[in-house]
Amino acid sequence: xxxxxxxxxxxxxxxxxxxxxxxxxxxxxxxxxxxxxxxxxxxxxxxxxxxxxxxxxxxxxxxxxxxxxxxxxxxxxxxxxxxxxxxxxxxxxxxxxxxxxxxxxxxxxxxxxxxxxxxxxxxxxxxxxxxxxxxxxxxxxxxxxxxxxxxxxxxxxxxxxxxxxxxxxxxxxxxxxxxxxxxxxxxxxxxxxx
Numbered sequence: 001x002x003x004x005x006x007x008x009x010x011x012x013x014x015x016x017x018x019x020x021x022x023x024x025x026x027x028x029x030x031x032x033x034x035x036x037x038x039x040x041x042x043x044x045x046x047x048x049x050x051x052x053x054x055x056x057x058x059x060x061x062x063x064x065x066x067x068x069x070x071x072x073x074x075x076x077x078x079x080x081x082x083x084x085x086x087x088x089x090x091x092x093x094x095x096x097x098x099x100x101x102x103x104x105x106x107x108x109x110x111x112x113x114x115x116x117x118x119x120x121x122x123x124x125x126x127x128x129x130x131x132x133x134x135x136x137x138x139x140x141x142x143x144x145x146x147x148x149x150x151x152x153x154x155x156x157x158x159x160x161x162x163x164x165x166x167x168x169x170x171x172x173x174x175x176x177x178x179x180x181x182x183x184x185x186x187x188x189x190x191x192x193x194x
Contacts, residue, residue, distance in 0.1 A: 001083055003076050005042070006052065009033070013057075014065045022068075027051050030072055040150040043078025044103045077103050079148050079158055084167070089139045092124040097135060099143060099160065106158030108143060115163050133172060140170045 011033070017025040030048045037045040055069035079085075079101070087099040087106070096109040110118050113135055116128035126135040135141075144167055147159030162168045165176070 001078060001080055002046075003043070003078060004049070005074055005076055006071060007034075007042075007074055008069070008071050011068050011070045012065045013068065018066075022054060022057075023051055026054055026068055026070055027072075030070065034074060038153055038156060040153065042074075043076045044156075046075045046077055046103055049073045049075055077101075079104065079106075079145050079156075081145055081148060083145045084142060085145060085160070086140065086142050086170075089135060089137050089141060092120070092126055092135065092137060094120040097126060099141060101158070104156065104158065106143070106145070106160045108141075108160045108162060112146075112159075112161040112163055114168070133169070135169060142167050142170065142173060 009030070011026055011029050013022075013025045013029055017028065020028070027048065027050075030051065034045045034048050049072075051070060051072045053071035057066040057068050059066050085101050085106075087101040089097050090100045090105065091098045094110070096107055097113060099106050099108060110120065110126065113126055114128045114131060114133055116131045116133070118126050118128055120126055124137055127133070141162060143160035143162045144164060145158060146161050147157070149157040149159075151157070166173060
């Protein structure tokens, strides 16, 4: 899920940025420090949008830089369990598919791609035996987050599933919805006949 959050930090502005407006210099240093930052509490920091407050600057003898207590707004992406996300298949391996979810990637294990026996072909395609559904690189899919791990904070692991109704490749979902709509129409016609 995407969030706009308020953060506070102490920011060091080196002397080579003293020629800039204070807000511009502080924003430049905040962006350098936080863009792409990953933590369990924040998720992935996508962008620092604005500086809300800049406290009085302090210069520490021997350093030459000024330090500011700063409040700022940031846009983050923090994946949450059971969240339904849309992404694009980036790569397919014999054990599953890797999906890009904006600023982060997740993995869909082969057992979580379809409610069918799934086989992998050398041209990087996952195929359902009975359903004849296929999953290829660049397919747009809807999946549910079933596991989030920050064991390695610099590379969080996301596990996803597409084995539930309303999930899977986008055209599968559209076909499923169209099929249910036809069933309801048929049921209504049968009721009218009786």
